[in-house]
Amino acid sequence: MDAVTRIPVPRNEDVHHHAASSAERAELLAKLADVSESRIALTCTIGGQQRMGGGERSTVLQPHRHAHVLGECSRWPRFPNAST
Numbered sequence: 082m083d084a085v086t087r088i089p090v091p092r093n094e095d096v097h098h099h100a101a102s103s104a105e106r107a108e109l110l111a112k113l114a115d116v117s118e119s120r121i122a123l124t125c126t127i128g129g130q131q132r133m134g135g136g137e138r139s140t141v142l143q144p145h146r147h148a149h150v151l152g153e154c155s156r157w158p159r160f161p162n163a164s165t
Contacts, residue, residue: 097109117149120150120151120152120153121151121152121153122152122153122154123141123151123152123153123154124154125157133154133155134154134155134156134157135155135157136155136156136157137155137156138153138154138155139153139154139155139156140152140153141153141154
């Protein structure tokens with residue numbers, strides 16, 4: 082039999098309550114503010130190597146707040162002999 086017959090017991094992360102005046106909430110809000118201020122390069126992973134495409138660049142926006150840019154990605158250029 083080739084199947085894995087022993088399934089590991091699932092383990093969830095610790096539950097934080099994030100009460101209004103808790104340290105967990107303050108830490109979470111600080112991290113969210115830090116992340117929202119930065120833009121990331123959305124790369125492609127090809128052959129285990131992360132890199133930007135060589136084509137036209139475009140911005141990626143939050144779906145619920147279109148004024149906020151999450152990052153930038155680029156499309157692969159079309160090759161002259163490509164059918165699509």
